[in-house]
Amino acid sequence: MKIKWESAPITILENVFKYLGFRDRYHASQVCFQWYDAFYCPSLWSYLTIDGKVFTKKRKDMFMGPQKDVKHMFFESYLHCFGSKIRGIRFEPFDNYFNLYEFLFMISKYFDDFGTEAMPLLRSFEYAFFCIFDGNVTFGSGGRMLEVLVKTVRKLPSSVRRLELSNLFLSYYDSSMLLNSFCHLKHSLVVLNISNVTKDIRTASYTALLEMVNLERVSVSLLNISEPLIRALCCLPALREVCAIEDEFTQIFTLELMETQCPNELWAALTLTRCLTLEIHQDFSQPMLLLPKQCPFKRVTYRSKLRRLTIEDLMDLQKIFHATLREVYVETSYKTFCELYLPLQGFVSVPLLLQLEK
Template identity: 25%
Template structure:
């Protein structure tokens, strides 16, 4: 019995699986590439000099890592210690994209099968480690609204608890300068191009809209805000930007609210940002009262955009209104754009200081006679 135990111990000691981490590395197998020391690599047992990728300066490493998603960044950080340190550089996390697979784990649902659900522990560790480096927060169109709702509330909760000593995540909202939120309303309708005609068009609302408003209210240093395809009711849109006007009336420089409502609804909030430079808005949300308020701001570029989702009830402003705007704001430039695959006419703003026209449609044409008559 004792001899059998001694023999088993000897076999374990001779096995390479029992070597300590600090011991010499194992001999690589033939025809397989193995990474050893951070400055060398071995092929077929021969050690040769490695390329100088690990000696790149921080500014280049930041640029390389910024093009990768989170999982790719993690895999790259496992190459060597130098790349692992680059994983935590500030510019790497300058822009944070959140989608269906960000900070999630697979979970089986009896009705829907396997799904990717938000891992709250992993999300907390991410926000606590690199969350203070976020400057641009982007929510891409996704099908899992629960993950988006939970992640928005996590950021809002940590932003509201910044003054608490027990807060595990600090500085998460102070450095965020830009927020982009695109709602997938066209995907939910079942047909991207016929959503406004035959299929019902779904917009955001309810608890998800409350999470968006809560998040915007906690980002007090916003310089750029982009809300696309929310397709709200008029009652919901009238209070959407209340907190943003209170917190960012002086800091906001770029505002994009394309397809914010389903029907005609003038938004006066756009005139409350006294330092606004660029405004992108649909014709259904631009009225004479709003354009008069904008004429008293240093606004330089006004983009009036039309898409497939633009309601047919949208109307142009009166020439008298545009003439008054041109007198009060001589540096204002108006840009008209139309992007659709269906037949739709471009809403021309007569007497407006139009600087450019962009039409992206196979069925719509703009002739020179059309421009000469109206300029």
């Protein structure tokens, strides 16, 4: 028996609509009543991703070339219609700072208008900034951009479980203001990612983390690992995993990273009941692995999509973390990992080496 598209079940149409953009979803909803009902399925609008392409329109500028302007009315209508169904908001890095500011401002205004009733199902908020470096100086992450970001984070509902604020490289004062902006989530926050949130390694303040009683996983950059941070993490009762991230920004602050030292007693206290993980986000260059050798990493994860793991990489890991390393994970596809087990002695087995050579 053949099923016509106009009488297809909502679950099938829902899966089809997930592959369509906002404009195509709207046009498809005008086909029939069944497709119109599928257009309003909550799962289609549960995750909002802002990448600089959605909710924008093209405009030609005779001096600057093609530009993209924010469609304010369209985005505000989206928030009013589907704001109560949103479960996650993700800001991907894009270089149009004006549009980024406008999106943050409208989300903050939406929280002001509806108060505690705005986005009651929101579980995650991810914000990754597009950094522009001139030497060791960053542009765009402070000032009014930081002001509207702090205002938005302060208005996040208490239902948020995951918070990511990465690649901001703020000063001491600005980073302290940002870290204190989510203190109201101290009972609900479970996963926190603050990698590269500050560029002042020795003077960064992490006192706001001491109130996160239910925090289970913290991700930081190698640049931000310091004695104050480790002391703050040791005081978290529910913490299970600490993840150190090595990315393309690590090479910019090589000297500061090599000078960072922490007592062995702090490392021992941190890893007593917690797992210390190293994530490598290097695509085109060799991993630097500049951390002091006393860092007791138990797990290493390669998230390089364009670079394949080689035997030399495993040998380097074996030499540096031979006393503690137990597991190595490699990203084989998008959000898919294969696990490579290392023997207790730290040597890689011959079949594993042959498999990596293929």
